[in-house]
Amino acid sequence: MERMREDGYISSELEKETLEKVKKYKFNENSSQILAPHFVFWVKDQLSKIYGEEVVEGGGLKITTTLDLKLQQETQKIVTEEIDKAESKGISNGAAIVVDPINGQVLAMVGSRGYFSDKTDGKYNVVTAGLRQPGSAIKPVTYLVAIKKGWTAASMIMDVPVTFPGVGGQKDYSPNNYNGKFNGPMSLRNALGNSINTIAVKMLANVGIKNMLQQAYDMGMTTLEPTAENLSRFGLAVTLGGAEVRMSELAAGYSSFANGGKRVDLVGVLKVEDGDGKVLEEYKEVAGKQVMTPQEAFIINNILSDNSARELTFGAVNSLVISNYQVAVKTGTTNDKRDNWAIGWTPNLLTAVWVGNNDNSEMKSVASGVSGATPIWQRIMKFEIPKRQKQDFSIPDRIVNMQVDALSGYAAHDGFPSRSDYFIDGTQPRITDPIHMKLKVCKGVSGLATPEDVARGNYDEKEFIKLSENDPISKDGKNRWQEGIDNWILQQPDKDKYYPPSGYCRDDGMLDVGFESPSNQSTVGNEVQVKITTSSLVKVTEVKLWVDGEEKKTWGEKPYETTINLADGPHSLKVKATDREGNTNEKEIKIGVNVAWDWKPAPVVTNTPIPSPTRILSPTLIPSLIPTGIGLTL
Incomplete structure (x- = not known):
């Protein structure tokens, strides 16, 4: 108005009169009418990199996006309502993204509790821009690498206090579980399902930090690239979420679990047309990059959708269950209570949720992946999942199911409690249980x-x-x-019961010798760990080992241990001990390497030679010389 008066278009009186009238009106903030502003500006930023900001701003482009408006509005409503309720827990912000994992299409994106919220920096898009620590939500990547290396859902690991020595001047590291308790023997299934910290760290120590980072990077988490710098910065705590990720990249990466192991990048734009209706670009579905096998993806999905596998930590009734649907889900909370996650999926729907504070301040101790992010995640899934075709995680080929010992994870035996589990064919246990006996x-x-x-x-x-x-x-x-x-x-x-005897009970003081391992008539792998025990009132001066009649090892002192490599098939092991008084004793056992101890090869049928036909002078018909047997090898 001032400029119009200065340029002579209006008088001073009209300027004052107009300004008085304007005071009676309330104007909306710029962009307040934009639906899904975080999503819109994410798409705009992508298109500006292709066509230039000037064209996107004023070029009259018609853009068709992947957004589901009803789902977007409901997701924004849920995030806002739940964060309002959670403020007493020291939580001021939340974000969510909903994705179709088959094609990466973004169905809803809520970057904060409200774009115009005056309680936090609402315009900041936590989904795409925020670098946050994922807490335990990153653990599935570590377990995936373990499965790739031959571990199984039934593999037993010990949840006990353990100290990991510090490297590079760092302090020793002793991880604790969320509830401060230790559970002893646990299956890999229950360790991941219950989010056991000690076992996650042990698993990372077994598979290697570099391999875990490489897997995360292959799944699209660019901040976890195994560079020299990252490898020098990250220790074993990275499996507990000690490195930062983008929420959008975590969602895209975990879509590969839902999508049979194929990674697809997030998509927000389906079509771009210019002002004349000319199509400048149009979405075409891509096959995606295979970052894990369908079998490996299935094992992770099966574990994370198994409510009984998380019962120890979350209880039988918990908010991670969507009734009548098979849903894989993982929560995460950083140990300093600054970040709090829930991410879960079916084969055709994935939702990721984060809650916390933009200024990285701590939440109160009551906030967890269950009490903070999960209510938002559950409400979004319950709203959208009935609208989609119901799909369970299909069992791919080369997956077998078998009964295993409930404690050790080896094949069920001796009437001990057992349960069923899934294995990638070739990883199921085939040897005699060396743990539970x-x-x-x-x-x-x-x-x-x-x-x-x-x-x-x-x-x-x-x-x-x-x-x-x-x-x-x-x-x-x-x-x-x-x-x-x-x-x-x-x-x-x-x-x-944790100290199994290794020798015979004797009360006569005589020399005794035996095998602690392997057990008699057991089935073992090719690398055979041999441990021999002796019992005598006088010093044992010599112990000798024979394998299949051939002398292999002689000891003069304990421990009587060695590792031998044996070919597949049955074998005999004999040990002989001599004490200083010349007394001797020996034991012999039978074992099978990848076969039963009494396995015998099937007989081989060979061709039976036929004598040359005798020359017959009279005109007699001579039959064709047909072999009476066909050579067979089993």
Whole structure:
């Protein structure tokens, strides 16, 4: 108005009169009428990089997007309402993204509790711009790498206190679980489902930080590229969410679990037309990059959709369940309570949610992946999932199901409690259970019953559990993992069952020798760990080992241990001990390497030679010379 008066278009009186009238009106803020502003400006930024900002701003482009407006509006409403309710927990902001994992199309994007919110920096898009620590939400990547390396959902790992030595001047690291408790033997399935921190760190130590970062990078998480800088910065805590990721990249990466292992980038634009209706670009579905096999994706999906596998931490009734639907879901909370996540998916729908504070301040201790982000995630999924075709995670080929020992994860045996689990074909357990066993022991005396006692029925059968782990990162020879296990056993009220006897019970003081491992008539792998035990009142001076009749090893002192490589098939192992008085004793056992101990090859049928025909002078018809047998090899 002032400029119009100065240029002579209006008088001073008209200027004052108009300004008085304007004061009676309330104007909306710029862009307040934009539906889905975070999504719109994300799309605009992408198009500006292609066509230039000037064309996008004023070029009359017609843009068709992937946005589902009803879902967008409901998602924004849910985020705003739940953050309003969570303010008492020190939570001021939240964000969510909903994606079709098959094609990467973004169906809804809410970058904050409200674009024009005066309670936080609402215009900041946490989904695409924010770098936040994912907490335990990153653990599936570590477990995926473990599955790639041959671990299974049934593999047993020990959840006990353990200290990891610091590297590069860093302090020693002793991870704790969310509830401060340790659970002893756990399957990989239950460790991931219950989000056990100690086992996640052990698993990363086994598979390697570089391999985990590479997998995350392959899935599209660009901040986790295994560069020299990242490898120097990140330690084992990276598996607990100690590195920052973008929410949009985490959502796109985890879509590959839902999509049979194929990664597709996020898509926001379906078509761009100029002012004359000419199509400048149009979306075409792409096959995606295979970043894991369908079988590996299935195992992760099956674990994270198994409510019984998370019952220890979350309870049987929890907000991670969507009734009547198979939904894989993972929560995450950073240990300093600054970030709080829930991300879950079906084969055709994925929702990721974050809550926290833009200024990175801590939330109150009551906030967790369940109490903070999960209510938002659950409400969004419940709104949208009924609108889509119901789909469970299909079982791909090369997946087998078998009964396993509930404790050890080896094939079910001896009437011990068992459960079923899925395996990628070739990884299912084939050898005799070396962990959970039933042994024939002497009555009232510690030790194995002798064959004579067994023949007479003079023995008891008892359950034993043998727990051992190797420390893969030890540089000083200490096995800290076994130390943790041994300390845990000492605290158990039934500790005796964790010390299986290795020798016969004898009361005559005579020399005895036997195999602690392998067990007689057991099935083992090609690398055979041999451990020999002796019992004598006088010093044992020599122990010898024969394999298939050939002398392999001689010891003069304990420990009597070695590793031998054997070909597939049955083998015999014999040990002989001699004490200083010249007394001797020996034992022989039979084992099978990747076969039963008494396996015999099938007989080979060979061709039977036929004698040359005798010359016959009379005109007699001679039959064709047809072999009576066909050579077969089984």
